[in-house]
Every structure is written in C-alpha cells, then in structure tokens.
Amino acid sequence: MGRFDIKQLGTPEIGSPLATHELLNVMGDYAFTSDRERILKDISLPCPTCMDAKPESFEKAGARETIYFDPQKTKVGVVTCGGICPGLNDVIRAIVLTLRYFYDVDDVLGIRYGYSGLSKEPPEPPIKLTPEIVARIHDLGGTMLGSSRGAPSESEMVDSLEKLGIDILFCVGGDGTLRGAHAIHGEIERRGLKTAVVGVPKTIDNDIAYVYRSFGFQTAVAEAKKSIDCAHVEAKCAINGIGLVKLMGRDAGYIAAAATKASGDVNFCLVPEAKFPLEGENGLLECLHRRLLDRGHAVIAVAEGAGTHLIGESGERDASGNLLHNDIGVFLKDKIKSSLAEKGMKASIKYIDPSYTIRSVPANADDSMFCADLARAAVNAAMAGKTDMLVGYWHGEFTHVPLQAVAGEKKKIETHQAIWKSVLATTGQPSEWV
C-alpha cells in the first residue's frame, strides 16, 4: 500500500443520494469526484521538462458517486477534543447540515467533552444534533459539545461506540486526538467492525503535517496581531519602551510568524524552530539594546515554545501528552529587565500574554467558509466508507490523508521557507538565528 493510500471499509456500492439531489442534477460529470483523482504533493518543478519520477500525490476529496453507508441505517458521532479553536462550531454545524440535507442522515450524536464522552461513565451523555440545535452555533466561539484533553483506553472507547451503535465517528482535534483516532481505528479493525473513523484536523498552531492551513488559524493570527498592535503602542509611548508579546505555538511558531508578517511592527520574532542566542554580540539582548539606542522602542513576539535551549522544558506533560514548557515570556521579561538595568538604560517593558483570548473567539468570515468546506469533505469521505484518515488541505484543494502518514510528522517552519524569509524581511532580525 502506498504511503498516501486511503483505507476503505469495503466497496462503496450504494448509489449516492446526491445523484438525485436537486442541487447536483445539472452538474453532470462534475458532480462527483472519483477515487482516482489525485492532488500532487509537490507543484514546484525544478524545470519544465524533468518530471520523470512518478509524483507523490493525495486522493482528492469530494462526493463519491457510490457510497458505503446506507443513509437510512447510519448513525454518526462527532467529538471535539483538546484546546478550543475558532471554527469548531462551524465544523460541527456543517457536518450536521451536510449529513441531513445531502445524505438524508438524521441520526447524529454529539459526544460531550472530548474522548472522555466515550468513557464508560461519560461526564455528560451524548446529545442528538439536529439542524435546529446547530442553527446559530457558529456565532459563538468554542465548541457546543465541550472538549477535554486525554482519553480513556481505545478498548473502552470502542465499547462505547458499539453500545451507541455508531457507524461513523468524526474526531475533530489535533495531534493527540488524531493519534487517538488511529488507535480507535486499530481497535475497530481488531474487532472486525465496520465503523469509519475520520479525522478533522484542528490545530491552532497550524502544525499538522500535510495540512497547509488549519481552520481557525487565520482568526487566531488576526487576534494575535491585535495584541502586537497594543504592544507597539505601549512601546512607542514609553522611553525605551519594549512591548513583549507571548503567543501560542508549542512546537511550531506559525502564529508568531504570521502575526509578525501581518503587523509589520515586530522587531524580533522568536519561534521554536529558530534558536536565538540570548547573550553575545548578536544575541537578543545586545540586538535589543542597539535597537533601543537607535529607535527608542522595540516589539518582540515570542512563541510559547521558543527558547527551550535557554530555559529547558519543564518535563511535565499535559493530559494530551504535550510537553509543558517553562514560561519563556516571563523568563525573557526578567532577562531583558536586568540586562538593560546593567547597561544603565532606563527602559519600560510591557508584557502581554493574550493567552486564551486568541483561540476562543468565533471564526472570521474566511475561516467560516473553510470550516464548512472541510466538514463537507469529511462527510463525503466517511459516507464513502473511507476510514483511518483525515481531511487535508494542500495547494488549495481538500485531500484525504492516512492518519498513519501524519502521525510521525509535525509541520514546522523551515527557516528557508517563504514564511521565514518574510519574517526576516519584516523584522530585520539577525538571519543567523536558526
């Protein structure tokens, strides 16, 4: 089996209800996507002529002409896990509406509070999700289902799925959640069940492999930019003012980098992927001092996962298994204070940690669209009997990606990529900090 091949519960032999759906009756051949359509993994060619090797590619998402699950008999579960993210309610809503209005699937359960809702004794029983209940949830941040970190054993969760009679489980979540989904699929396979497990990747850090853009990320960046705007104002208003903003980004600094690009006012953008020195001629402290001498103010954006080479990791893990870091923001604030004091510079440092406020807002317009398309792609895949996969987004197209392929790899900023070039161009910070 190829690296990016998608598992299938069985041959999808049922004619899709979309075939007779008024919406699609004039689309002809375009109405459905074949399993054979693929999206190229790489689209940049070294030269126009040298494309000899068979290119890697992903199965393209879309409605299939024949489906695996009989709509009348299919029961669906939706679970949202991990930290909240703008757009979760949009995803839930679009899953429910697509199932109802496109596939005539009525029986949708919302699992409460993440995987803990699939434990033997869930904190709350599942709730039936109807178009009426989800009608206006996209106006609100968070997830109407609640969320949690961690999970019961896959055996306990599959017990619950069996007991609830669930045929399709949509797992909306990040790294840990998708590993959990893969484990659930493993247990399902071991038991010889025909239950589809489809992941909807959620990562405010935008760090899931083969998912170019994750939902909520743009909204989060726009919120993060607001904090940077404030830090900039504070910095400008004080003598040698420094605005220091700590942003989300445990292993990947996409939020910090994108907000830096969007703002144009950041002078130092510190991410986990680029190890900046603190001391020395080209260390952060000296560079900052020079910037203040030169311009009288400075703005620093630091991802929460940056600087582990300086402060170490705390060794502790949260319930999802993520390593907890010592607080780089507070560390930097203190270091900068004492360093400038030593240098005899009167300065004023304002520390801003927007924390949860950048993730708990409702999705913006563009993320709302993205969430709806993503959820529809997930429903199309699941109804066709695909499993052990997530919906990816690659070169502007939705794709099917095996959970296996994502598991080992985390997406990170490569310092030779366009995004980092843009950050360097915007900040003017030393490019050798890598």
Added chain:
Amino acid sequence: MGRFDIKQLGTPEIGSPLATHELLNVMGDYAFTSDRERILKDISLPCPTCMDAKPESFEKAGARETIYFDPQKTKVGVVTCGGICPGLNDVIRAIVLTLRYFYDVDDVLGIRYGYSGLSKEPPEPPIKLTPEIVARIHDLGGTMLGSSRGAPSESEMVDSLEKLGIDILFCVGGDGTLRGAHAIHGEIERRGLKTAVVGVPKTIDNDIAYVYRSFGFQTAVAEAKKSIDCAHVEAKCAINGIGLVKLMGRDAGYIAAAATKASGDVNFCLVPEAKFPLEGENGLLECLHRRLLDRGHAVIAVAEGAGTHLIGESGERDASGNLLHNDIGVFLKDKIKSSLAEKGMKASIKYIDPSYTIRSVPANADDSMFCADLARAAVNAAMAGKTDMLVGYWHGEFTHVPLQAVAGEKKKIETHQAIWKSVLATTGQPSEWV
C-alpha cells in the same frame, strides 16, 4: 473661597476671537457661557419642595465672552502623563485644533514623555504641534507625545516652563499627574507668574472625584468585555470550566463592574470596594463550588486591586506613587485550584490577564466625541485665564473643578449605588460581600 470656586489668573478683559468667528455669529446669547452659570452637584431631591439649603454646584464649562490671554502672544504646552488610555491622541488633537481654529493660537508645544519632558534634561525636546501633525493621530492608540510616570521637582518643571515661555500648560493625566499640576501651580503662584495650569483628567479606572465619566473608560470596558466573553467560552467548553479574568482597577473596580454588567456572563465580580471572604460557607471558594455543581461552569472577573484583605499590599510603589499590589489573579487561580482539588472536583481553570490590551486601543466613537468636547472645554477655560483646575463631567455637563477639591478624594464604587446593584443583579453573587 468656596469649595468649588475656580482660580483666575486675572480679569479676562480681551474680547474673545470667537465673537467674530463665523461659527458663532448666529448663536447670539448662546455662544458664550458666563462664569456665573453653575451645574448642581446633586440633582436627586428627597422631595420636590424641600430644597432650602443652597445647593453645591460647579462652574459650568464653555467659551467665555472675554478671555485673559492674547491669542497672538500665547504659547501653550501639552503634556500627557502616566499609563496610556484610549483617547489621549483625540485630546491632543482637539486641543491643537481648537487653539488654532477658534482662538488663532498657533504656538503649541508637545512636551515629550510626561513630566520628564519638563526636566532640565528632557529625554526628547518638545515638538511643535500643528493641525497637520495631529491630523490622523486619533486613529492610533496611545499618545503621540509619549508618557512616563513620576516627575522632576516642581521647581525644575517651572524653570522649564519659564525657559520655554509657556503661558498655558495642559496636564493630561490621573491622580498623580493632577497632584503634580497642583504643585506646579503652587510654584507658579510663588514666583508670581501668570501661567495657567489646566488639568484634563485621565483615568482608565474612572476613579477621579467629580468626574462622572473619564475618557477612554467606555472603550476599555468594551475591550474588557471581550476578555470576559473569551473566559466564558473557555469555561463552557470544559468540564467544570472556570474562566478567571483579571482587569484593571487598582483602587476602584469600575472596569470590572461595568464589564460585568455589559457581559451578563460573570458570576463573581470582585472589586477593591467589596471585601469578599475566601473561606467559609459564603466565601468565594464555597460559592464557586456550588455554582460548578449546579451549572458546570463559572466566570470570575477580578479587579487588580481586589482582595488586599487577603493578600496584603506589596508595600512597593510605582514611579507615580501608586501602591503595587501582590497579584490577586494568580493568588485566586492557585487557591481555586487547590480548593477544588481538595473537594475532589475535576475542574479546569483558564486565567486571562488582558493587561495592557484594554488600554492601548484607539478610542471608540463615543469616547472620540467625549475627548473632543473635553479638550475644547479645557481650552476655553485656559484661554479665559482659569487655573489650578481640571475639567470635570457631571450630570452630562462639562464643569470646572478646583484641583484642590479633587486631590483628597478618590471616586470609588459605593456598594449601595446603582452600578453595584446592577452588578449584584447580573451576577447573583452574595450581596453581603461588602
């Protein structure tokens, strides 16, 4: 001299240029406000008939028919001090535009970085303020002049004023700044100078006496409400989720109280004026526990100055002389965590400290209007030769208030006032927490 009488540099004998200003030529008697017009301090009467005592009142703000300073020879300084606040640039802009277009006063200097700009060796020399320079500053947060805390001696500052040849000094700032302005006036009087000192009260905490509403406060409340919205979303999305938001409010809890009213989602609003117990049957911890058992989530808004009866004050003061408090937010977060753990309740607490982000945004539409009116009132007063005063706002009217009258008194929430009744009505928190 009466408690609310305003000092005057001398008889204003110069006909106001407004008399010939096209704008006012049709307003007739309404164009100018007489010094004898007063605004009642109290407008609520116990009964319609029993108004025997002479009511306390303030001099009403407005353009005077004769002025003290000769526009052609008048040099004006503007200084902004202390923490930044939405609307500072609106105030600066309106002062400059009113001086130029109403009083034909061209010579306006912006003192840089607060009172430190009046020291012998200012961090930056003053800049000339023109309509062109201030044209679009109101689109930006902060103050284009910069700010700082603390002040040189009044003697040093008046030396600078004399050296710069300043006739009118507008001091935009809070408690400390206004005390500074009063001290500057004292020194001016001692030297027999004819320099007007007019305060424009700035307090994001809304805690200056005889100033019903301070500029930027509404904007700050709107921002604070956003943090509470986020805390609410976080709380709802977790099992026994608690959103804890720390808001500005060192001695007065107006921001926390108003944001609580505006949001409608806060269950416990903790302010410096109401001493809540932590322990015991009706203590915060027990009440919170009951709320979680009952509803599964809770939102707490705490002013930074609340709970000094629990944590003590740090004893340290900032450069403006404000007492620094130990961090009540972190204190509560830890107490709540351990208390719920002891009770065996699995809970999830999300702590949000929006800090500077609620004060560094630009003024909203209503605050912009308010700032412009306030600044115009300040210019009218100063040109008429009034000094040692600030512009107040009382029952919807701008007033003149002696700096003396404000000095000793800080405005605080009284727990029998309407605002606190509204907070109790909104939160349902124990009313005996006072």
Added chain:
Amino acid sequence: MGRFDIKQLGTPEIGSPLATHELLNVMGDYAFTSDRERILKDISLPCPTCMDAKPESFEKAGARETIYFDPQKTKVGVVTCGGICPGLNDVIRAIVLTLRYFYDVDDVLGIRYGYSGLSKEPPEPPIKLTPEIVARIHDLGGTMLGSSRGAPSESEMVDSLEKLGIDILFCVGGDGTLRGAHAIHGEIERRGLKTAVVGVPKTIDNDIAYVYRSFGFQTAVAEAKKSIDCAHVEAKCAINGIGLVKLMGRDAGYIAAAATKASGDVNFCLVPEAKFPLEGENGLLECLHRRLLDRGHAVIAVAEGAGTHLIGESGERDASGNLLHNDIGVFLKDKIKSSLAEKGMKASIKYIDPSYTIRSVPANADDSMFCADLARAAVNAAMAGKTDMLVGYWHGEFTHVPLQAVAGEKKKIETHQAIWKSVLATTGQPSEWV
C-alpha cells in the same frame, strides 16, 4: 396633577420580594427608592443663589419597597414595535431575567411582530419567555419577537390583553408605539381594568422628549462613523473626491451630528434642524466648490430628513404614521454632480447609504449596560403599579415620565446647544445655516 406626575393603578401594598432577596439584604435604606425622590429637570443654574422657583422634576426610577402586583398572580407581556434598533434583545432579556430572579414572576409572554401580535388574528401566537430562551439573544441584533409598524385599534388590542390575561404590558418602541401605549392605557382605564402599561423608549434617532440618551444610539453612531470613514477614504483617493453619506434621522439629526463629531472628517453636516441653502455664495454648492478648490476632497453627512425645504416631503406616510421624505441623498448627489460639471470641475462623488446596517447590529458594550438598567427600571415601575408612563433618562438618572408629557414633544437639536457647537467646530461649515 402635575405635568410630570406618574399615574398609579392603586396603592402598592404588597411587600416587595426584593426585601428578602439575598442581593439586597445588606443595602438597608439604599435598597429601595421612594416615590418621593425626584430628579431635577434643569441642573444648570444661572447663578448659585437665585433658585427661587420650585424646580420641575421627574419621579426617580428604582425598586419600590411595596409593590402593586402580586408576583404569583402576575402575567406580563412584552412587545417590540417599529424599526429595529441595537439592544432590543438586551431589553427583552433583562425584563425577563429581572421579573424571574427579582420578583419571582414566571409568566412572561412575548407578543410577536409588534402591535399586530395583539390583533384578533395575530401573525404568530405569543411565546412564553423564559431565562433559557433569552439566555444568549443579546449576542444577536434585532428583536427575537419580531416587530412591525402600525397597530390594530386599541379596542382590539385590549381585547387581546384581556383574553391573554395580561396584567403588565411593556411596550418597547418609538413615538408611534408610545402613542399607541397611551391609547391602550386609555382603553384600559375606560374599561376599569387594572393593567399597567409601561413604555421603554426606543428611537435610533434619539428624538424622544425627556430621554437624553436612547438605547442603541451609541452603537448606531459607531456604525455610522464607519460609513463616514469609508466616505473619507473614497474622497481622499479621487481627484476632487466627494464622499456623501446619508444617515438615519427623520426629524432629528442626532446620528449625523454625533457621527460627525466622532469622525472629525466631515466637512458638511446636514440635519433637519438646520436649513442649509443650496444655492448662493454661502450655499452648500458654492461652499463645497471652494472646499474642493482648497483641499481637493470633501465629506458630507446628511440626515435623511434634512433638506425638506429643498425637496419637499413626499406626503406619504409609513404604517407608523411617519412622513416619508423624498430622497435627499440622491437629490444632493445629482445637484452636486451637475453643479460641479457646470463649474467645469472634474470631480468624483461616491454616495454611501448604509441604511439598515447601522441599526441591525447587536448593541455594543455600553448600550448593553444601558439596556439592562433601563429594563430593570421598567420592571420596577410596573411592579409598583405605575402606568401610562415610560422610563426616561435624565442627567444620568433613570426617571418615570408620563406618556402624556412625551406625546406632543419631539426632541430635536437646538442649534445653540453644545452638540451643534461641536458640529460647527468640527466641520467648519457656515454657522448661519440654521
């Protein structure tokens, strides 16, 4: 009976449930407001000593110690009429929550689609309003009850009230609605019923007498300012660019005036209260031409009711009885175009009519607070048996105002008032346009 005396259904002899409400048990004397407390109508004194005449005043709003209606037996109706306005849902919500949590009144009906919901055959039957149903309605614009213009006969409406068994009717609406409420009260009195009718004044134009500030107005101004910002950008980007914005304001130009103040970018603010000439040396067209020659761009804000001296009224009335005007915006656009063409000036006029978008957004933070306080005042009044009145807002206090007193008078900008002075100061437009 005095001009501002409030009608009372009978002696309120029932002890208020608030007396034992935990919230108020520590407030002592402050918990309740006496009928004898009054708010002065005028607070500006010509001089401190000359207050001989008995001042006019309003009954002060607030919870009464004894009430008229027995909470257990009281049935309440809420109706929202006329055009929508930011904050309607906030008002509905606060009425329901105050009735339930303060007065233990459970039986609240929402009348659908304005007074038409009280016709013999209402478009939709009333719905029961519970705390659950109103929980999040304040996040949405508009009114969850729907609205309409016009009304059945008072006889038909009182028939419906009797049939529904309603004891208290809250009428949320403007001029027409309040006249309707007064008529309903008349019919109630004629029938000898004991039904309270309490108005909650709603006017996006802010034009109801004795209501200094109406809910939603600030939100509307903030939205209107956004349109002006856009008009300004458009004007600046074109050669002799003109941004022309038409704003709400049928008889009173408060929105246009306030948005002009808030924006600072308007050069001509045209309101119904100030009759500007179109032609002639100091007419709008000449002034605009001069402005373009001088500065190359201009912004005009015009209230929909301005310029009737130029275009006449259409003579038609809408279902609420409001006179419909010919479209001043389109009229001006055409006149300006042809006038500048005649003068040989190449210009570009951009016409913006934000129309409904400034009234259908949710209330901003400050309006939300205001709505909640207003609604609580209305409930307190109604429970005490007051009727044929509305809740006013005067000098920062909520008051009771007889519907009679409001009926004849519409609040309008007086061109000698502070707001108009500020408009003139901001725009620099000819002050003789009055």
Added chain:
Amino acid sequence: MGRFDIKQLGTPEIGSPLATHELLNVMGDYAFTSDRERILKDISLPCPTCMDAKPESFEKAGARETIYFDPQKTKVGVVTCGGICPGLNDVIRAIVLTLRYFYDVDDVLGIRYGYSGLSKEPPEPPIKLTPEIVARIHDLGGTMLGSSRGAPSESEMVDSLEKLGIDILFCVGGDGTLRGAHAIHGEIERRGLKTAVVGVPKTIDNDIAYVYRSFGFQTAVAEAKKSIDCAHVEAKCAINGIGLVKLMGRDAGYIAAAATKASGDVNFCLVPEAKFPLEGENGLLECLHRRLLDRGHAVIAVAEGAGTHLIGESGERDASGNLLHNDIGVFLKDKIKSSLAEKGMKASIKYIDPSYTIRSVPANADDSMFCADLARAAVNAAMAGKTDMLVGYWHGEFTHVPLQAVAGEKKKIETHQAIWKSVLATTGQPSEWV
C-alpha cells in the same frame, strides 16, 4: 515563446545586493529562486500514472541571484489605478520598504491619481516615497497616492516616464490597468527603452485570470458578510421579511458567493455566471414565495452584474471601459414587491447596498500578509529585469504571468467548481439556475 514565458529586458548580470544582505546569508541555496523553477498550472491528476503530456506551468516568483538593474542608478515609479481596494497601502508600503532595505534603492516616486498622474499635466506631481512616509499607511484604507479611472495615451505616459527617468514602473490595478500596462510596455519596446513594467493585480471582484486570490478580497468578503448579517436580522424581525443585499461583482460573483458561504444565512445567491429565471415555477419569485410561506423570512445576495439577461446592460461604460449595468438591486426589489403584492402576501423588503463600504476599509491581517508578499515578489521580478508581466498566485505560490496571457481571459465562477457547489449546498437554491 511559450504561452506563460516571461519577457526579460536583458541578461541580469549584476550580483544581487541580497547576496550580502545579512538576512539571507545563512539561507544558502534557498536564498534565491532560479528562473527555471516553475509552478504547475494544474495539480489535480486524473490518475497517478497518466502524466504524459508536458504540464503547463508558471515561472516561480522569488529573489534572483543576479539582477538587471543597478540599485544605485534605478528610479522606480508606483501607480495605483481604478477603484480602491483593501490593501493598496500595504502594497505601496512593502514595495518601498523592500526596495530600500533589500535592494538599496532609494529613488521611488509615487505617481498621483492613477495613470492621469502620467499625463502631460498631471493633477498632482509625483511624490517621493520614503520609509518614513509609508510607515503607517497600512492602518488606513484606500491608497495614499490617490487613484483614477482611464488613462492618457501610452505615448503620453511613456513621455512622462522618460521625463521622470523611471526605470521600473509598478502598475497596481485591475483589468483595465493591466491592459494599460501592456500598452505602456508596447510603447517602451517600440522606443527601444529599457524600462520594466510589472503589474500587481488588484481586483476586488477576484476576477483576474491566473490569480487565484487577489489582495483585499478576503477583507471585502468579511465586510460583505456583515451586510448579509444585517439583512438576515432585518428579515427575521419582520413578517415575511426579505433582506436583499447588492454586492460588488460586475462580471464575476466571487464576493457574493464567498460571502454567502461565510454567512450561511443566504437563501438565494445571484451571480452573473448563473442565469436565474425570474418567472415560472422555478423562477426566483416563485421560489421566494415558497420560502416565505415555509419559513417566514428570506435573504438574497445579488452581485451587481447578475441578471443582465433580465435587465440588459445599460450600454454605457465607465472611464475604465467597464460596461455599466442597470441596477439589478432596485429592479429585483421592485419586482419582488409587486409579485408578492399580487400574490396577496404581506411582506417587508429591506434593501441594503453597502457599495463602497466593503472596499474602503483597511486590509485585515491575512490580506496584510498577502499584500506584503505580493509586493516583495513584484520587486524581485522587476529588479531582475522582468517586464510586461504581473505577479500571479497559484496553488499557494507566487508566480510570474505574462500580461498577454491575462489580457483576454477573465476569471469567472464555473458552476461545476467547488465554490458553486458550496453555494448551492449553503443556500438550497435551485441548481438548475445556470
């Protein structure tokens, strides 16, 4: 020459200053992009094995290792043309900053008011653009240079370019502007000059071929969504309420379609690409009537260019040569009113035309990033001596596209594309309207 080959002024033989730029000294091979790198035009493969044909592709954007223009001697012009669009100032700013800080090019002129600034007698002389002048322009909507429609003859414009000594001209604009740029290039070539002409595609309608996403489009959609939100609120609040929103989109309905997707509240999305019938069983009027009977309210989004089959084109053209349409919004409003009146249905239609307000706001965070990257790509291309091209965006990569290739083709929604499927899924409108 291939269809997508890029013209080059001559061999770029000058080593790029970026080679020694601190920013890039650690990027090694990644620092520069070769002319031979190409971006595939199509990335969806019918099957993984059948890629025999040489795929079409675009030259990839990026900094080149050798450049054509000597930074010390290069004079650059920037011109913005046509209607304004969110992000214009971001583009201007990034062009200036990239030229200065990456290529050491100081000499940048801003041409005023579009191509008219290149006429013999420009409305305003060009202004020198420096980092200081452009520092905060991205906070403002519009273009600091001003804009206009139409153009002098290419001969006149090239005369001006010669007179000004301009080596590189950046033309920021839409269809007409790019045709103008191509014509300018033609004249330059005829004269044997070595002046590069590089287009930065600007189209709020998102309708330029080979430009997947145009700057400002996301911001415009977010603004458009707000109008739809208002229309929805208005519709819900009235008996048989209809919210009708007219949006930009002369030939392509992307804004209407995207705002429809983002909102989720639109029932009928009418675009130029899909010819809806007005009358008949499945015509808009009948469908709307059924919707109102069924749900009591409806929302319609109509692109300004929709329905030409019903109303005809006006035949007139604006100064850019765009066909002017009769007003479909007003047409529909009238038709719907009379149709429902005929059917005896009492309905209330609210017509909203946000017009310029969706294009004159500042760019949102994501568009700001996009603009900066786009402008940098344009500078890299121009400095390398490329000409007669624009910067495209394809599958997430910036590309070089010959102006020739774009000229004939306009991007439009194809009704079999994903975006239209999403619109149909969201609205439930008849799919046979194509």
